[in-house]
Amino acid sequence: MDIRIQKSEFLRGLRLAQNIADRKSTMPMLANVLLRASGKNELLVAATDLNISLSAELGSQNESEGGLTLGAKALYDIVASMPDDEVHLARRENNWAEIRAGKVRYRLAGMPDRDFPQVPTTDDVSFSQVSAKTLREMIDKTLFSVCSDETRFHLNGVFFESDGKTACMVSTDGHRLSKIERSLEAPALSAGIIIPKKGVAEIKRSLDGGGDACELAVQTPAQHQTPHFYLRTGTITLAVKLIESEFPPYDQVIPKENKRRATIDRGIFLDALKRAQLMSSETRGVKLALEDEKVEVAGDNPDVGEVHEELPAACEGGKLAIGFNPKYVVDLLSHMDAEQVHVELGDELDPCLIRPAEDPSYLGVVMPMRI
Amino acid sequence: MAAPPPKTIAHVDLDAFYASVEQREDPSLCGRPVVVGGSERRGVVAAASYEARAFGVRSAMPTAEAKRRCPRAVFLPPRMERYAEYSQRFFAVLDRFAPRVESLSLDEAFLDVTGEERLFGTGRDIAEAIARETREEIGLAASVGVAPSKFVAKIASDIEKPEGRVIVEPSRVQDFLSPLPTSRLWGAGPAVQKRLRERGLRTIGDVARCADETLVALLGPGLGRHFAALSRGLDEREVEPDSEPISIGHEETFNADVTSHEELGPILLRQADRVAARLRRQDRRARTVVVKLKYTDFELKTRRATFTDGTADGRRIGRAAAELAGGLSLSPRRRARLAGVAVSTLEPRHGPHQLSFDEASRQRGERLGDALDQIEAKFGERAVGRAAYAGDKRRR
Numbered sequence: 001m002d003i004r005i006q007k008s009e010f011l012r013g014l015r016l017a018q019n020i021a022d023r024k025s026t027m028p029m030l031a032n033v034l035l036r037a038s039g040k041n042e043l044l045v046a047a048t049d050l051n052i053s054l055s056a057e058l059g060s061q062n063e064s065e066g067g068l069t070l071g072a073k074a075l076y077d078i079v080a081s082m083p084d085d086e087v088h089l090a091r092r093e094n095n096w097a098e099i100r101a102g103k104v105r106y107r108l109a110g111m112p113d114r115d116f117p118q119v120p121t122t123d124d125v126s127f128s129q130v131s132a133k134t135l136r137e138m139i140d141k142t143l144f145s146v147c148s149d150e151t152r153f154h155l156n157g158v159f160f161e162s163d164g165k166t167a168c169m170v171s172t173d174g175h176r177l178s179k180i181e182r183s184l185e186a187p188a189l190s191a192g193i194i195i196p197k198k199g200v201a202e203i204k205r206s207l208d209g210g211g212d213a214c215e216l217a218v219q220t221p222a223q224h225q226t227p228h229f230y231l232r233t234g235t236i237t238l239a240v241k242l243i244e245s246e247f248p249p250y251d252q253v254i255p256k257e258n259k260r261r262a263t264i265d266r267g268i269f270l271d272a273l274k275r276a277q278l279m280s281s282e283t284r285g286v287k288l289a290l291e292d293e294k295v296e297v298a299g300d301n302p303d304v305g306e307v308h309e310e311l312p313a314a315c316e317g318g319k320l321a322i323g324f325n326p327k328y329v330v331d332l333l334s335h336m337d338a339e340q341v342h343v344e345l346g347d348e349l350d351p352c353l354i355r356p357a358e359d360p361s362y363l364g365v366v367m368p369m370r371i
Numbered sequence: 372m373a374a375p376p377p378k379t380i381a382h383v384d385l386d387a388f389y390a391s392v393e394q395r396e397d398p399s400l401c402g403r404p405v406v407v408g409g410s411e412r413r414g415v416v417a418a419a420s421y422e423a424r425a426f427g428v429r430s431a432m433p434t435a436e437a438k439r440r441c442p443r444a445v446f447l448p449p450r451m452e453r454y455a456e457y458s459q460r461f462f463a464v465l466d467r468f469a470p471r472v473e474s475l476s477l478d479e480a481f482l483d484v485t486g487e488e489r490l491f492g493t494g495r496d497i498a499e500a501i502a503r504e505t506r507e508e509i510g511l512a513a514s515v516g517v518a519p520s521k522f523v524a525k526i527a528s529d530i531e532k533p534e535g536r537v538i539v540e541p542s543r544v545q546d547f548l549s550p551l552p553t554s555r556l557w558g559a560g561p562a563v564q565k566r567l568r569e570r571g572l573r574t575i576g577d578v579a580r581c582a583d584e585t586l587v588a589l590l591g592p593g594l595g596r597h598f599a600a601l602s603r604g605l606d607e608r609e610v611e612p613d614s615e616p617i618s619i620g621h622e623e624t625f626n627a628d629v630t631s632h633e634e635l636g637p638i639l640l641r642q643a644d645r646v647a648a649r650l651r652r653q654d655r656r657a658r659t660v661v662v663k664l665k666y667t668d669f670e671l672k673t674r675r676a677t678f679t680d681g682t683a684d685g686r687r688i689g690r691a692a693a694e695l696a697g698g699l700s701l702s703p704r705r706r707a708r709l710a711g712v713a714v715s716t717l718e719p720r721h722g723p724h725q726l727s728f729d730e731a732s733r734q735r736g737e738r739l740g741d742a743l744d745q746i747e748a749k750f751g752e753r754a755v756g757r758a759a760y761a762g763d764k765r766r767r
Contacts, residue, residue, distance in 0.1 A: 149679065172728070175726070283718060283722065284723055369723055369724065
């Protein structure tokens, strides 16, 4: 194996690969990237942690074919630091790689490519072209509320549903939930799928680099394959193994009718909550008191001090005092774009619905704190 | 510099605690050698009655060895929950004698009784009163030592066991300590004793007469000064009242190794239920669950997870423990000899807390726990159990 490749082209693949490569695994091979040169002009860069796999087909000038695996992080750092535009990489005896650019010459110990795990193939899946921008927005607006408690693995991902025209993403950690619907011509699915959190983050990362077009495909469990979500941006393909579990019936926790509603300026509300957050702790939330034309935000932490603030708001349905973990509300409001938000409430122990005034297809639900 | 006013510290130690509880609960055992401990295969003696000690049975001795020394002893498995109840009542008695009580274990405590003489009389009066009330209220014998420091008080309670009452006045401390062997010095293990012996220092008095520099040269500056001070009865340690517990756990060593997760699940659930019951008794919830497995090669593995919200529901703790244990290997080739469930990050059960979407079912879990607690309080620990326990062949 002996290749020449543009530094920027090489980094396009290595940047994503080094995120996926798993340095903490008990299998040392998973910390490596696979490099395989075939034909005159093709270099495959692949990485996997056995749950998320990346394969990037990059353009190169190949003197000779062949493959090798190298430490993903080290290779990325080396290539990124090279002074010249063109990088020359060749395999030497005992799986050593020689990497040169200009007058710089590195030697890096590698491992044989035959031991690298099989990366999922996409030969028998059909891709649909979708808007990368919309997909990114949907991920952005739901990823933050995924559960990170690993004992509740069915919540450790984003739930994705699609009828071929509209797609829906939902995530929850048991205390709060976010849900977004958008027009997206994704493949129609008979049932929703759960895409694990880390996979969703990698999908987002690979969307960051590309243009507005991407393709996605889903292999569901029914097809007797390991179920995967595939994303293709240009010549880079990401395969994410799905969480095979049941997502809870989330619709049940979205309140349908609420006695009370406050309409508040999102920016003012967000800033006030961030200020109140300074006087709250993990076990002590902030208190919202709804009155006719105002909402009072208050926080008190016996170890620190207290804060009070009044915001103008249009409230219907009567007075209410209710406690929240401010982080949950801040997270939601930060992911909304609207100027005004509706905060819909029942009683002080009922779930609270928050939605942008102009966008009925995005919403968040937050359970209050008992204070 | 004026010397601080002398303190009065009592050390109270229940005599042969576990064995005495068993004798009290079953009068037919009184006067007979009783050994509480693990199974013959790999257990050790946790406690031996004085009748059994006469045969040379000691704590921490392998059960098999104890059986050889005293074949006619009654061997009983430990019942920690029962002992914990006695312990609670024991500490309730102690709390009446001093505002500062420091527990060392279930059956042993320091009390700072400085100034309590006005209320209870002399040191001897206090010692007698503590022992008498312990006997009357929980039916167990205690040994009490009273002295100006923790170090001397602890020796004093031990030296005339059982039912010892040893009072060491401040002026008599040196006379009391001097004839004792150096092994009585707090922190003097075999290595230190050997070094002292090589210097011809056999008693605490020998050490007390030694110049500080000699001890420092012999044992290093830290240990040298430590033993120089102790040998003269100088021990400034305060009685530290107990802080809130930071974790609660339940673990057991199995008679037969566990070889699969199917087998382990019900065991963890039962342990989690014990832990949850203790949480509820203390009116707390826990946010962190820790599971622990010890393999037959004694390798210890632990896994932990923290919830956003606390729980006192055994089922939830047990499920999390089983989930965590799922990440640890277990097979006929990799067998566990011990498993345990513990919780930490404790918070008040009825304090402010984050509500969940499945709040109703969570509260059902805790209410079920409350109901189980009441049944057990009335009819005993074995009166009721989950159907899932049926999968646990180790349940006694």
